[in-house]
Each structure stands twice: as C-alpha cells, then as structure tokens.
Amino acid sequence: MLKTYKLYIGGAFVRTESGRYLKLKNAKGDVIANVCHASRKDLRNAVTAAGKALPGWSGKSAFNRSQILYRMAEMLEQRGPLLVDEMVLMGLTKTAARREVNLCIDRTVYFAGWCDKYSQIFSSVNPVASPHFNFTVPEPMGVIAVVAGKDTPLLGLLSNLLPVLAGGNTAVVLAPEAYPLSSVFLSEIVNDSDVPGGVVNLLTGLHQELLPHLAGHMGIHGLIVDDCSQETAASLREQCAENLKRLFLRDSDWTDPESQHPYLILDTQELKTTWHPIEVISGMGSGY
C-alpha cells in the first residue's frame, strides 16, 4: 500500500481538507507515494496557525530558539539515513542524497548559532545629540511564507526557512513540487525537536495554484520565493502591494557556502528604535 504524506499545520499532521491528492512518480513512471494537494483553505489554516504561534516563538529567548534549532540539527543527523532513503526514492543517487543531508545538517547548525548573535551584529546604540538613550534592535517581522525552489530536495527549503525561524518569525512553507517527501520528512523532524506547533506549517501542492493566495493573504507579512520566473516575479510584486508585504526573490546556489549569511535573517526583521531620556544634572551631558 502506498504511504500518504500529510500536511503539517498547527503542530498536527492532517490530510488536505479538499480530499485531493497528487501521485508522485519516479523516473520509471511508477507511482511511489500519495501527496496531499493542498487547497486555498489549507493555506488559510496554515496562516492562522502561524499567526497564533507567533507570540510564543518570537517571545522565546534567543538562546532557547538556538537550542531548538540545534536540536533540529541533531535530529537531522540521527535520522539522516532515513532521509537519504526518502531522497533516493525520489530519484537521487545515494551519494548525492548523503551530500544533501550533510549540507542540511551543517546549515541548521549554522543558523542555530546565529539566533543569539545576529542582533549583536545588526543593533546599534545611536549617539543622538539630545540627552536620550537611543537604541535600534531588529525584531521579527511576523508570519513569513517560504516557497521552496525546485533545484534541491531539502537544502533550498531549509536555507530559506532557517533564517526566518532564527529571527523569531513563524512560517508557512510550500514544499518543492518535485520533492515533497523529504519536505514532509522535515516536518516530522520539526515536530520532534521542541519546535512549538504552528511555528512551521508545511504544505505540499501546486505552486502556481497557491502562490497568488500567499501573495494576497493579509495575514502574511513577508514572502520569500526561491527560484521563480520573471513573469511570476512581476505578478507577485504587484499582488504583494495589497498589504505592502515584503517580497524576497532569491536564486542562490544553496550548495555554495557563500550562500549562507546573516543578512538572510535581517531580511525578515523589522528595525525598532527606542528613545529614553537621560537625567541631566548641572548641565553635564551623558556619555551615550
């Protein structure tokens, strides 16, 4: 009997409310799995779940988020052999699959390390001319939709998702169409790594069908689309104008170590500046 790969919404593995399924075939044309064909309603449910999870996740200490992402890396390592099998099932060679999994583990460790560091890089204390203590810090943008590119089974998805999570945002992820199995595998790892339900919501389905709904959804604050056509890009820019959704179009080669950097985190941060008066006694200015 074929396994049916479920959606992951609000910390639960659910079938699509639409009852629609996509049949995933291997190179020979044999059907290897049933995959949920997510609907607009599933997408809305995912956004609602991500919105609900936002206060909890963004309110966690940076250290705690770091520990949770590191735990994800440990789980990826532990279950690496199974993940390799899923990738082989989808058509990768064993060598390519192993390489992909190792890159995924390293990338997860890399961004786990950034959780409690990026604000030290991107914050500032601003020496304003008046007696005020003035500082600027990055804060999570909110609910971010991540649309994975088609080139890699998992690395591209993770490379775009991890900076979102490290920065305290919650996410609605659209899995790569050709590689849904490793994406669903990832949601199982997320589920078992102390990541609270709703922080990551993962949908499988057809990108062209769901993209306009992501771009138009008022509950999504930022949209990351990896590897899309010029034509799609133009229409996304237009649709995102509705709620001034921040749009990030990416096309990196994620196997390149240079593709990982903290500015990916900064993309989905808002910057907040706070002013606070400083007492002035007998005309002495402060050192700030």
Next chain:
Amino acid sequence: MAISSKTTWDLAPAPESSDHVDIKKTYGLFINGKFVPSVSGKTFTSINPANEQALSSVAEAGSEDVDKAVKAARNAYNKHWRKMPAAERAKYIFRIARVIQERAREFAVIESMDGGKPIRESRDVDVPLAANHFFYYAGWADKLSYAFPNRNPSPLGVAGQIIPWNFPLLMAAWKIAPALATGNTVVLKPAETTPLTALKLAEVIQEAGLPEGVVNIITGAGATGAALVNHPDINKIAFTGSTDVGKLIQRAVSGSDKKITLELGGKAANIIFEDAAIDQAVEGIINGIYFNQGHVCCAGSRLFVQESVYDEVLEKVKYRIESLIVGDPLDKNTDIGAINSKEQLQRVKHYLELGTKEGALLHQSSCKLPKKGYWCKPSLFENVSPSHAIAREEIFGPVLAVQTFRTVQEVITKANNTPYGLSAGVWTDKGAKIFNLSSRMRAGVVWANTFNQFDPVSPFGGYKESGYGREGGLHGLSSYLNLK
C-alpha cells in the same frame, strides 16, 4: 513598620544525593588528551570545605609538566586546530556543551562539594551558564568575519589560562570556549582548592573527541601558574583572580609579546535611591553581597543608601540576613554555603576584626554555624567611612559595608572613589536616572534594578585596577584574535 527580627523558618533537611557522582581517588594532569602523573610525582589534596574531608589527590604540575602541556598545545595548534575548517571546530565545541548539559547534575554536586557553594547556585547558575557559554561561542567559530568586518581575524596560538576558585567550572568555560572558537589551543590551570570540575571537564573533552592537545588542564598552585605565565611559547595569558597577582602577571610578561587579559578584583557600589522599589532593592542587596558567600569579584560589597530611606532599608536587610540559611552546601534549602578555604576564612575574619577596630558597627546573623568546616555568618558594617579598609579593600566574603548619601552627584563621586571598576548597581524607579548613573559609573558592568546577572552574550570585565579585556559576548572574541 514592625517586623520581628525573629524568623520562624524551620525547613527539614533536603540534601542532594552525592551517590551518583564519580570522583576518582587520584587525578593526573590532562596533557595531550590523556591523564598523566606529574614528572615529580608530587600531589596535593583537594578537600570539601564544608567538612574538611579529603575528596581527591591531584597531581601538582611543575615547570617540566607545564612545558609538556604547552608543547602538546602547540603541536595540536599547528597540526589540527588552526587548519580545521571553522564549522568543524564549532561542532566539537557544541558537543562539549551538550555533554555538560547531560552531566549537569554530577557537575553541580561536585562543584558544591569541592568549593562549598550552595547546590542551588551550582545547579541553577554555574553549570547551566557554563554549558550555555560553550553553546554561544561554538556558534561564533565560523562567523568571526561578521564580528570584525573588514578584518581578517586569525587566532593567536597557544593560550595559557589561569582561573580562580569562586566559579571553577564557569570560569573554565569562560576561558576555554572563546579560545577554542577563535582557533586557539589551551593550557588551563584551575585553582588549587577547586580542581575537580575542571578535571571532570577534561573527561568531557575526551568524550567529545577533541583532537589531542587542543585543551590541556594542569593542576597546581601559584608556582604552576607562574611557570605557565613565564613559558616562552605561550602567545596569550588570560587570568582571572586577585589584582595583586594580575599586576605580577603584567610585569612578568612585559618583556614579551604575549597578549594578556585580566579579570581582577572589585569593590562594587550598590546604590539605593529613595525612589527605588525598596523590597526588590533589599533582595538585590542580599543577592549582591551574599551570593556565593560573597566570593564574587563583582559583589556589591559597598552599599550606598540614600539617607531618607536608610532606616527602612537597613531594618529590612537585617531581617533578611536573619532568614538566610547557612549550612550544608548540598542542602537545596541552603542560601550560604562554606567559605572556600581555611586561608580565605582567615582573610574574612581579619577584616571583621579590622572593621570593628576601625570603628564600624558589626551586625551578624544569629544563625548557628556547623562545627566542622569553614564558615562565616552573613555580616554587615554600619558607621562606615570611606577611609575604612572594609570600604576600600576587596574582602571576598559575606561582608557588606554600608554608607549613606544625599545627592546624585555625591553618590557618583563616592561610588567612583575606588581603584577598582568592575561593576555597579543602581536601584531607582526613574529610567532617566538609571541612564545617567550608568554613564557616570567607572565600571565595566552596571546593573540597574538587578544585580549579579550573567549571560554568555553579555560582555563582562573591568575598568581601572579591575583589569582589562572583556569576557562574554561579541567583545569577548577579540581577546583571542589577531585583528591586524
């Protein structure tokens, strides 16, 4: 306000079991990945200061042992550590953090047995902070170019590190974690009264599979430390301890290119304004001076109370002192454990006598002290003048010197009137006053409406004779890097 100075605390003993801990009868020096005896065969005994019982016999490193350790570190630096991709280096450090977390309970119990600190503190502060410090710096290993843009950060080489007895495991973490993350190798010397958790850490380092010689841990007293400082093949000395020894170290290395960082003594001002939330401030005063028996370089040992609230604050502080539970460090109810050593107890007693002789008024808890072991009642002095030794010199024990003030300017002057400059505390309801005070304090750390807070991401270190260099945070990296 009427509060009785008699307390009714009567808690049943709740000792943490020490059955599960594994303290070996003897420990060798950890050199090149193995425990080896010292060349001379000399050993010393580490005792439990709460009952004076011997815990373990530990090898004493002489200059030949120091040389072996430095050679091992140099070899590991050249052959493995400097060449290893930074992301791989990070993985070893992450693993150290994980193993400490997994063995946290054992570490906490040994820390309390060897050093005398309450199990609640070793369990909730020392050990988790040590693990977190490794986690934090592990992540920096492959991100250094972001910390120092437009530089090409490179490691210094072999770091000699000497740590004190007040936070043995935590200080080892503060030293080792940033050194490794930045690509240096290490020879670390723990204090002679508290070597055991550093030696347990050596076991963790073995378990984490670090290449041999990347971390070497050698035990001994001042002579061992001097041999390490004077070794010609050391590139960096990191020292935490007394200001006197810090000055000796600076003189010793003055003819060489060794880089040094010094985290030395302190005599922190803890300032209570009349608009402060008094009950919270009282807790901050107690925590500031009695945390870890006052064996804290950043302890709030000089209390400044605004005159208008002096009576209220002092009455509450005295009441709170009376409620502190002094006794068995392994008891989970204990607030104040044993003084770390006989020598330290003598030093504290010397100041208690001197304070009285100089005319200050001593107040102590009426608690009973255990018969065996080294103990000191939580103490405070009133009628203190700025010229008194107890107001100027670091006591490193549970002894608070209380002074008063009227105006902001006055307290700023008084607080800064010290050769030290490690930390300061400010208690007030006014944010604007906090930022004014924080900018005026000549101290490396200022706590506002809190005290004795530590975090791996937060830099720690002093102004003036409290030393130089910072540990923790992004700034803690630069002490171990060449940024030319």
